[in-house]
Amino acid sequence: MKDQTILNDAEMSDLEKYFFSKKGREMVKFVQHIHRYDRYLSRFRNKEVLLVELGVGQGGSLQMWKEYLGEKATIVGIDKNDYKEVEEERISVIIGDETNDDFLKSITTKFPKIDILIDDGSHEPVDQIHAFEFLYPCLADDGLYACEDLYHSYTEKHGGGFRRKGSTIEFFKDLIDNIHCNIGENQISYKDNAYSSISGISFYQNIAFIENAKGELRHAMRRGNILLSTTPPYRIKANGERETI
Numbered sequence: 001m002k003d004q005t006i007l008n009d010a011e012m013s014d015l016e017k018y019f020f021s022k023k024g025r026e027m028v029k030f031v032q033h034i035h036r037y038d039r040y041l042s043r044f045r046n047k048e049v050l051l052v053e054l055g056v057g058q059g060g061s062l063q064m065w066k067e068y069l070g071e072k073a074t075i076v077g078i079d080k081n082d083y084k085e086v087e088e089e090r091i092s093v094i095i096g097d098e099t100n101d102d103f104l105k106s107i108t109t110k111f112p113k114i115d116i117l118i119d120d121g122s123h124e125p126v127d128q129i130h131a132f133e134f135l136y137p138c139l140a141d142d143g144l145y146a147c148e149d150l151y152h153s154y155t156e157k158h159g160g161g162f163r164r165k166g167s168t169i170e171f172f173k174d175l176i177d178n179i180h181c182n183i184g185e186n187q188i189s190y191k192d193n194a195y196s197s198i199s200g201i202s203f204y205q206n207i208a209f210i211e212n213a214k215g216e217l218r219h220a221m222r223r224g225n226i227l228l229s230t231t232p233p234y235r236i237k238a239n240g241e242r243e244t245i
Helices: 014-020 031-044 060-069 101-110 125-138 150-154 168-180
Strands: 050-054 074-079 091-095 114-119 139-148 198-204 207-212 234-236 242-244
Touching: 014 031, 014 060, 031 060, 031 114, 031 139, 031 198, 031 207, 050 060, 060 074, 060 091, 101 125, 114 125, 125 139, 125 168, 150 168, 168 198, 168 207
Parallel strands: 050 074, 050 114, 074 091, 114 139
Antiparallel strands: 139 207, 198 207, 234 242
């Protein structure tokens, strides 16, 4: 892993350069997340994408996403506090509480297709799970959901604890089973079908990235026709399986 304290400009990604030279609005991000955000967000650059971030603060991260993603991107911040002051070209702020069902429903109506959703809101596990349950279905077919500040999942005063059910970490762990249970003979609906399009969950210290891949091909394909000389004659059945003749 890169040591952020010794990077020079030649070693930094564009996102890291922006973060370490930031002189605009204040933001607070874990340093170790920046190059990982670059890894996951780079494919969205210079495209017409919508990024929604829960938690506005001083507005610095909204400016960072705007600069990094390029002129075609639209940035929306959501916060229960009135941070309209940070609005500027291609950055808007919606005031509302992520714990309120009616408010979240209004967001899903206003933005039925979100390319990138970042939860940097209250950091409370119950709120993180609540927001995810409402907003994940709004992700675009190849969208990305990032959930920051997962350390509260291990803090009892925030409803967490080591391997405690009901924490955000344990919620996401359960979704790992959902990824694998519908392959081959394992046609099991482990969780609600709203999460059947999750193609991957990546955990890093204090953050998780959840990738949506609705419509992605998800089956093995037999390609090529050169086999070992010891392979017995066979034919391919309609279901794609090989049957010895």
